[in-house]
Structures are given as structure tokens and as C-alpha cells.
Amino acid sequence: MRTVTVVGASLSGLYAARELRAQGFDGRLVVVGDEPHHPYDRPPLSKDFLTGRADEARLALADAEETAELDAEWLLGVRARGLDSRGRTVLLHDGRTVSTDGVVIATGASARxxxxxxxxxxxxxxxxxxxxxxxxxxxxxxxxxxxxxxxxxxxxxxxxxxxxxxxxxxxxxxxxxxxxxxxxxxxxxxxxxxxxxxxxxxxxxxxxxxxxxxxxxxxxxxxxxxxxxxxxxxGIGAVPNTGWLAGSTLALHDGVLCDDGCVTALPQVVAVGDVARVGGARAEHWTSATEQPRVAVRNLLAGRTVESARSLPYFWSDQYGARIQFAGRRHAADTVRITEGALDDGAPAEGGFLALYERGGRTTAVLSIDRPRPFMKARRELARSEDPVERAGAVAS
CATH class of the missing domain: 3.50.50.60 (FAD/NAD(P)-binding domain)
Known part of the structure; x- marks a missing residue:
């Protein structure tokens, strides 16, 4: 491949660009973004940025030095409007076209x-x-x-x-x-x-x-x-940004349909992050956006699926001074057991708690409120014990 185009100057788009360089791609790298901003971190928007504890400089995901080292062409403030049927040309709203050998779709999702x-x-x-x-x-x-x-x-x-x-x-x-x-x-x-x-x-x-x-x-x-x-x-959810792909040969259904390795129906096109439906599931979480690009880029450069992106689902949320952390795949039939800490009138007691979701004697997921160290230990144990068959068949919450 001489040219790879990343469509989406997002978290997952930046990680894909990093992976392309890290995995040896030294050709032309183009990054297209519909916002005028370089990639920034979204989780703080609803928290520290909104309350004034963080300014815009702290949102930046890459400094000027790293941006220069990536040696990419940044086409910002312009939307992609189409992908040709062979996946070899990205069409832009301003009339420009980008001829390319590979495409990483990282266009994310928009608020409903x-x-x-x-x-x-x-x-x-x-x-x-x-x-x-x-x-x-x-x-x-x-x-x-x-x-x-x-x-x-x-x-x-x-x-x-x-x-x-x-x-x-x-x-x-x-x-x-x-x-x-x-x-x-x-x-x-x-x-x-x-x-x-x-x-x-x-x-x-x-x-x-x-x-x-x-x-x-x-x-x-x-x-x-x-x-x-x-x-x-x-705040009623988000819709994956796939409208620009209408008319292409890619399969679209609540996202871009991919195999377990983030590869689409076209081997020279992969998808990552909020827009990607990988192995039947679409996960709108920071960890998915940062973990999928490594596998996607490896498969893109190989020209076929040589590795699967099957990491343990994980997300966190900060609410009213409490840190909520969750990992695993919860099922409706699971029982929940608090193993550390307690509740106080239905709310977390001081010091929080750790809870395990269980089914058939096995732990399927773990939830923590303000117990980060025990949670990380339980998360590691859950990742080691996860059944490959269960993992392949389950859909992340």
C-alpha cells in the first residue's frame, strides 16, 4: 500500500494513524475529519470541561511534536461524502477526491x-x-x-x-x-x-x-x-455516521458490518470505534476505540484477517463524585453478589463496593463503585478466565 486514508479525525482515527506508523507503514497517510479540530478526548466534555476544571488544551490527544512525527496530511473541517464501490477513492464534500489503497473508517457517531x-x-x-x-x-x-x-x-x-x-x-x-x-x-x-x-x-x-x-x-x-x-x-444515544457510505458495497446495519478483525466486505477497508459493528456488536466505549485499531491495521496491511479483536468489554463513568467501573458481558439471567463494601439505603456506602455478576458458578462481569484496586484485580481475573466460546457468542452490553 502506498496510500492509506483514515476517515475520521477521532480517538480511534488517531490510534489507527499511530498504529499504521508503528506497524511499519511509511507511505502517504491522509486523515480526514469533519470537525476543524485535531483529535481530542471526548469523555472530559461532560465532566471537567463542562465544569471549567479543564480547558481545551487538556483535551488534545496529541501534541504538536507527535502530530509532526506522524507525517500525515490532515484534511480537517471537511466531510467525506462517498466511497467508491472498490474502496479506492474517498470523495469529499468540497469536491476533492483522495485516491487511496486502504481505508480506515473511523467516523464515529452523532447524537440522536x-x-x-x-x-x-x-x-x-x-x-x-x-x-x-x-x-x-x-x-x-x-x-x-x-x-x-x-x-x-x-x-x-x-x-x-x-x-x-x-x-x-x-x-x-x-x-x-x-x-x-x-x-x-x-x-x-x-x-x-x-x-x-x-x-x-x-x-x-x-x-x-x-x-x-x-x-x-x-x-x-x-x-x-x-x-x-x-x-x-x-442524551438519548447516538447514531453511527454511515450516511456517507450509502451506495458503496459495504454492508451497513447500525454501523459498518465487520468480521471479528474489524475487516469489512472489502479487505482494503476496515472500520474502528463507534461506527464499527465488529463480530455482531457495536461498542461505544473509549476502550474499544483504542484497542480495535491495532488489530484493524494489522489486518489491513496483511490484506486479510489474521487477528481478531476480542477484548473484554470495559467502561467507566464519573457521576456525583463516584467512579463507576464495569467489565465483562452481563446476561439477563445473571445473579449479582456484593463481595466488598455495602449499600446504605440503596446507595453505595462510604468506600463504595465491588459486585460480581455470576451464572452457573462462573463470574461473567464485575461492577465497582469507588473500589478501583479490587476492580482492576477482578477485571484481570475475569479476562484470564473468559471462555472463548462464550466470548465469541456473547454481545457486549
Whole structure:
């Protein structure tokens, strides 16, 4: 290969560029990004950046020296609009084309939106520009904030808003936040964090629409209630950015379909990160975005799948001063057992706890709140003991 194009100046895109150089590719390296920014770290956007504890300089994933060492052509602030049927040409929105021998798709995902979210005061939190706009809004004094969606982004943003002194209500359509990831028993514990952190929590009810003319004034629930709101934050998940691949020969279904090695239907095209559906699963987590590129690049340079990307799923979240860590593959039939620490009125007691998910005498996953050292030990043991057949057949939460 003489030219490799990474489409997506994201976390996974940067890691792919690093891997290409580390694995010996010394040809032309092109990185295309729809944002005008060089790759930056997204997890702090809902936490330290939003609260003002971190500035934009701390978000950068690579300094000027490393960027220069990569010797890449950075085409930033321009979207990809197509990939030819053979995967040899990337078409850009400004009319340019990039002829290439290999492609790494790392276009990530975009925040889902609600009808009517064009009102002033309605925000999503996915990009640096999103975070800038929301931080500016929150700096104007005390606000009534409604967060729609109790997933990780919603919970972290609610936590930051509450910490800044705003009145916060979280609306979650499911009976409890984070049920798909943690199961009902441990999801109830995380729900208690909202209450302990001073945020209101409305569960088991959907949103009918947004109120306001020009500027948002409230959120109407499906039961007719209206929650007053100066600021609304929509955190209802993300959609993989695959629209630019319509008309290509790649298989698309909630992401770019890949085999276990991140390789698509075209051996010269691989996909990584939030946009990639690897071996039947799409994982929107930092660890997947950083671990997949090594395997994907190796397979890309080999021209076929020679290695699989089957790492143990892992994610973390910081909410209301608590660090939540989870690793493994939880199943609905699993039982949960707290092995260290305890609960206090349904919330983590001081010092947190460690819980194991078990089935048939085997540990399938581990959850920790504020017990990082025991968690890392349990995570390592879980990775060593994982059944290859179970791992291949399970879908990460």
C-alpha cells in the first residue's frame, strides 16, 4: 500500500494513524475529519470541561511534536461524502477526491436528536463545539435544567450541572437508568446517586415534546406533565455516521458490518470505534476505540484477517463524585453478589463496593463503585478466565 486514508479525525482515527506508523507503514497517510479540530478526548466534555476544571488544551490527544512525527496530511473541517464501490477513492464534500489503497473508517457517531430541538436552549453533548455552547449557557447564572436520557452522557452531564448549582431533573423512559448495561438491581443503585447528588429523577415515562417559541421553556411528558426548563440536554444515544457510505458495497446495519478483525466486505477497508459493528456488536466505549485499531491495521496491511479483536468489554463513568467501573458481558439471567463494601439505603456506602455478576458458578462481569484496586484485580481475573466460546457468542452490553 502506498496510500492509506483514515476517515475520521477521532480517538480511534488517531490510534489507527499511530498504529499504521508503528506497524511499519511509511507511505502517504491522509486523515480526514469533519470537525476543524485535531483529535481530542471526548469523555472530559461532560465532566471537567463542562465544569471549567479543564480547558481545551487538556483535551488534545496529541501534541504538536507527535502530530509532526506522524507525517500525515490532515484534511480537517471537511466531510467525506462517498466511497467508491472498490474502496479506492474517498470523495469529499468540497469536491476533492483522495485516491487511496486502504481505508480506515473511523467516523464515529452523532447524537440522536428530538423533533423541535432547534429551539434556543436545547443542547446535545457529543462534540467540542456542543460542549462549548452548553458551557456558555450554563455560565449565565442558575438554570432549570432538564436532561432527557439517563444513560452515561445524560448522567454525567446531570452530575456536572448539579455540581455547578443548577436545578436538575433527569427524565428516563426506562424504569431505571442504565438497566441494559447493569441490570435492574445495580441500576437502582446508580439511580440513588442522582438523588444523593441533588438531582430529580423521573423514570418510566417518555417525552411528548418540547415547549417554547424560539426559546425552550419546558419539556412535556407523555402523561401531560410539563417540566419547566431554561436548558434542555438531549442524551438519548447516538447514531453511527454511515450516511456517507450509502451506495458503496459495504454492508451497513447500525454501523459498518465487520468480521471479528474489524475487516469489512472489502479487505482494503476496515472500520474502528463507534461506527464499527465488529463480530455482531457495536461498542461505544473509549476502550474499544483504542484497542480495535491495532488489530484493524494489522489486518489491513496483511490484506486479510489474521487477528481478531476480542477484548473484554470495559467502561467507566464519573457521576456525583463516584467512579463507576464495569467489565465483562452481563446476561439477563445473571445473579449479582456484593463481595466488598455495602449499600446504605440503596446507595453505595462510604468506600463504595465491588459486585460480581455470576451464572452457573462462573463470574461473567464485575461492577465497582469507588473500589478501583479490587476492580482492576477482578477485571484481570475475569479476562484470564473468559471462555472463548462464550466470548465469541456473547454481545457486549
Amino acid at each position: 436528536r428530538l423533533p423541535g430541538d432547534g429551539l434556543v436552549g436545547v443542547h446535545t453533548l457529543r462534540t467540542l463545539d456542543d460542549a462549548r455552547a452548553l458551557r456558555t449557557e450554563l455560565s449565565r447564572g442558575p438554570r432549570s435544567v432538564v436532561v432527557i436520557g439517563g444513560g452515561f452522557i445524560g448522567a454525567e452531564t446531570a452530575s456536572s450541572c448539579a455540581g455547578l448549582g443548577h436545578e436538575v431533573t433527569v427524565v428516563e423512559a426506562a424504569p431505571l437508568p442504565l438497566v441494559p448495561q447493569l441490570g435492574p438491581e445495580m441500576a437502582a443503585v446508580c439511580a440513588a446517586l442522582h438523588r444523593r447528588g441533588g438531582a430529580g429523577l423521573v423514570t418510566g415515562i417518555g417525552v411528548a415534546g418540547l415547549r417554547g417559541s424560539g426559546t425552550v421553556t419546558g419539556v412535556e411528558l407523555s402523561d401531560g406533565r410539563v417540566l419547566p426548563a431554561d436548558v434542555v440536554i438531549v
